[in-house]
Amino acid sequence: MTDTATSGGAATGRPDASGRVTGLILVALPVAMVMTMIVWPIGLAILDTLWLPGPDGTGARFSVASYRFFFSDGYSLGNLWITIWTTAVSTAILMAIAIPLSIYLRFRTGRAAAVVQALAIFPLFVPSIILAYAFVRVLGPNGMVDIILANIGLPRIRSPYLTVWGPVIGFVWDNLPLTVVILLAGLSGVSTQAVEAARDVGAGRIATFRHIILPRIGPSILVAASFVVLGLFSAFTFPYLLGPAAPEMMGPFMQRTFGDVLDPVQARTQAVVTFLFCAAFGWFYVRSIAANRRRMAR
Amino acid sequence: MATLTLQSLGKSFGTTAAVTGVDLVVGDGELVCLLGPSGSGKSTVLRMVGGFEGPTAGRVLIDGQDVTHLPPERRPTSMMFQSHALWSHMTVAGNIGFGLRLRGLSRADVAQRVDAALDTVGLPGYGPRRTDQLSGGQAQRVALARSLVLEPKILLLDEPFASLDQHLRERLREEVRDLQKRLRITMVFVTHGQDEALALADRIVVMDRGRVQQADRPDRLYRAPATPFVAGFIGQMNLIAGEVAGGRFVQGAMVLAAPVADGPALLAVRPEALAVSFGTGAGRLHRVTDFGSHAVAEIDLPEGTRVKAHLPEAPDAAPGMPVTVTPRRHTLYRDDRVLWVSDTAPGAAPVAVDA
Numbered sequence: 001m002t003d004t005a006t007s008g009g010a011a012t013g014r015p016d017a018s019g020r021v022t023g024l025i026l027v028a029l030p031v032a033m034v035m036t037m038i039v040w041p042i043g044l045a046i047l048d049t050l051w052l053p054g055p056d057g058t059g060a061r062f063s064v065a066s067y068r069f070f071f072s073d074g075y076s077l078g079n080l081w082i083t084i085w086t087t088a089v090s091t092a093i094l095m096a097i098a099i100p101l102s103i104y105l106r107f108r109t110g111r112a113a114a115v116v117q118a119l120a121i122f123p124l125f126v127p128s129i130i131l132a133y134a135f136v137r138v139l140g141p142n143g144m145v146d147i148i149l150a151n152i153g154l155p156r157i158r159s160p161y162l163t164v165w166g167p168v169i170g171f172v173w174d175n176l177p178l179t180v181v182i183l184l185a186g187l188s189g190v191s192t193q194a195v196e197a198a199r200d201v202g203a204g205r206i207a208t209f210r211h212i213i214l215p216r217i218g219p220s221i222l223v224a225a226s227f228v229v230l231g232l233f234s235a236f237t238f239p240y241l242l243g244p245a246a247p248e249m250m251g252p253f254m255q256r257t258f259g260d261v262l263d264p265v266q267a268r269t270q271a272v273v274t275f276l277f278c279a280a281f282g283w284f285y286v287r288s289i290a291a292n293r294r295r296m297a298r
Numbered sequence: 299m300a301t302l303t304l305q306s307l308g309k310s311f312g313t314t315a316a317v318t319g320v321d322l323v324v325g326d327g328e329l330v331c332l333l334g335p336s337g338s339g340k341s342t343v344l345r346m347v348g349g350f351e352g353p354t355a356g357r358v359l360i361d362g363q364d365v366t367h368l369p370p371e372r373r374p375t376s377m378m379f380q381s382h383a384l385w386s387h388m389t390v391a392g393n394i395g396f397g398l399r400l401r402g403l404s405r406a407d408v409a410q411r412v413d414a415a416l417d418t419v420g421l422p423g424y425g426p427r428r429t430d431q432l433s434g435g436q437a438q439r440v441a442l443a444r445s446l447v448l449e450p451k452i453l454l455l456d457e458p459f460a461s462l463d464q465h466l467r468e469r470l471r472e473e474v475r476d477l478q479k480r481l482r483i484t485m486v487f488v489t490h491g492q493d494e495a496l497a498l499a500d501r502i503v504v505m506d507r508g509r510v511q512q513a514d515r516p517d518r519l520y521r522a523p524a525t526p527f528v529a530g531f532i533g534q535m536n537l538i539a540g541e542v543a544g545g546r547f548v549q550g551a552m553v554l555a556a557p558v559a560d561g562p563a564l565l566a567v568r569p570e571a572l573a574v575s576f577g578t579g580a581g582r583l584h585r586v587t588d589f590g591s592h593a594v595a596e597i598d599l600p601e602g603t604r605v606k607a608h609l610p611e612a613p614d615a616a617p618g619m620p621v622t623v624t625p626r627r628h629t630l631y632r633d634d635r636v637l638w639v640s641d642t643a644p645g646a647a648p649v650a651v652d653a
């Protein structure tokens with residue numbers, strides 16, 4: 001009895017302290033996870049790429065030779081470039097499809113919208129390897145599109161299969177559902193009346209999007225883009241199954257360097273470079289979110 | 299400043315008819331209230347005028363010009379929403395000036411007109427504020443300024459003050475009324491509060507189940523309701539179903555002169571037009587409530603209807619006491635139309651025979 005009263009009094013007397021303890025406990029677990037599962041292995045990997053045996057094969061010492069090789073090797077640089085290109089193009093195409101689509105889904109009701117929504121979300125429940133297989137059957141050589149075109153006497157398509165566009169199409173398809181779901185969550189914060197009020201004072205569709213909708217879903221677009229960019233940088237399935245043999249994206253490149261070329265140091269170097277790109281994007285992301293929070297709280 | 303004409307306007311959502319056959323002319327500088335119970339189609343009519351809903355029948359004309367198929371941004375109307383619908387990522391000045399900026403006005407012109415609009419709604423100097431730093435009443439004033447600054451021909455308001463407390467609502471209502479008179483702006487105001495409609499409107503359009511029941515001056519609605527619905531909706535009304543036979547309306551013990559064709563009829567009597575005598579009769583006193591200025595007696599008629607009657611003062615009568623009620627002025631309805639009004643036939647004083 002007295003005990004509870006005292007502790008209750010103490011808690012109300014120093015709400016900061018008890019709140020801080022709870023906060024620390026809540027934070028401790030994810031921090032521990034991040035330290036053991038991410039920071040520690042990354043640290044080890046970075047160390048491994050910088051602490052190399054000497055030219056005579058003995059006596060490990062500090063060296064940037066593996067990075068010097070990566071950044072002077074045309075093939076490695078080509079692979080890095082194709083990864084960046086694929087990521088940028090896929091994200092751009094994805095947003096160009098997902099933003100209008102989610103706005104349509106948000107502001108339309110009825111059967112048509114429900115059907116479109118179901119179709120757009122469906123790939124979320126299909127593993128990417130199945131999507132890749134479906135892609136080959138539809139757009140690949142002698143795929144469905146090819147056969148239909150041939151049957152009606154039209155020239156065959158130049159299949160995107162095994163070109164740089166293969167992974168792009170696969171990524172857009174695979175990431176569309178999650179992107180739409182994230183954007184829809186953001187759009188739920190835009191009230192129908194806010195949009196109608198904009199139309200009412202004379203804003204057409206474009207002006208309404210630019211001045212009313214976009215400022216409100218900016219953070220959601222950023223979140224969705226981050227998921228896509230980070231996912232694409234380390235993607236394996238689509239580039240491996242649908243992409244060209246050379247240049248190849250960083251995922252298959254690392255796997256091949258490690259497993260076929262048997263050069264673990266170069267594979268790790270590639271991994272570290274990939275990680276640094278992602279980290280830079282992550283830094284940009286965190287900064288934008290924080291800036292947005294500040295703007296909202298002002 | 300403009301006239302608004304609705305011609306047999308209708309709207310169906312799928313199979314449900316929200317609005318049916320609405321004909322209405324709102325004159326230049328007139329303030330018309332759409333009044334009706336929830337779901338009667340008031341908002342739908344207003345949204346069709348504003349362009350947010352496409353009619354499935356009929357036409358909308360503004361100054362004689364057909365705007366039925368124009369989108370909201372191309373109509374000379376402006377709408378005030380129930381939740382102010384301010385854009386929270388813009389300041390107050392940003393909200394009010396948005397429409398002006400879209401029209402390509404210079405920065406200085408926008409600022410000047412925004413300030414003038416803020417003055418009009420009594421919020422000078424509020425321009426740099428964020429919208430979440432406004433009270434509910436201030437937010438609605440900003441929304442009003444946002445509408446007024448564009449000088450719309452017709453201002454549409456959909457229960458704009460419904461979320462405010464009674465006191466503030468009355469004050470804003472007065473301000474809107476004054477502004478409307480000063481700027482001589484044509485206005486359509488949706489409400490489901492009859493006080494609000496009576497206080498504001500030049501003319502009230504009473505709606506029920508998607509149809510206009512009556513469009514008339516407030517006093518006319520009260521004195522001469524065109525349908526039993528209006529009779530029951532505006533003020534208090536006793537409605538008693540009965541039968542007309544041989545020129546008399548009969549219901550239980552009540553018999554009234556009614557020189558009309560035989561058939562069913564609905565008797566409508568205001569509580570203040572119902573005379574009561576205590577001591578004899580087939581009615582039974584249920585309860586008396588003393589309001590100080592007057593008293594209200596609730597009386598159970600033999601056939602089961604409970605009617606209300608206003609008395610100048612509380613009588614010395616106990617519940618259960620026999621009572622006779624006699625309509626001094628009444629109206630009979632049949633098929634939703636007026637059948638007979640006692641006042642209009644001089645000399646035909648109602649005969650009440652209470653057996």
Ligand SMILES: Nc1ncnc2c1ncn2[C@@H]1O[C@H](COP(=O)(O)OP(=O)(O)OP(=O)(O)O)[C@@H](O)[C@H]1O
Pocket residue numbers: 311314315316334335336337338339340341342343490
């Ligand atoms: N978008 C819609 N889809 C389907 N039915 C609708 C839609 N909007 C309105 N309705 C229906 O139309 C009828 C009239 O609605 P409306 O909103 O005009 O009523 P109201 O008179 O404004 O009521 P309230 O006082 O509650 O605002 C209602 O039965 C409503 O259910």
Ligand SMILES: [Mg+2]
Pocket residue numbers: 340341342456
């Ligand atoms: Mg409504």
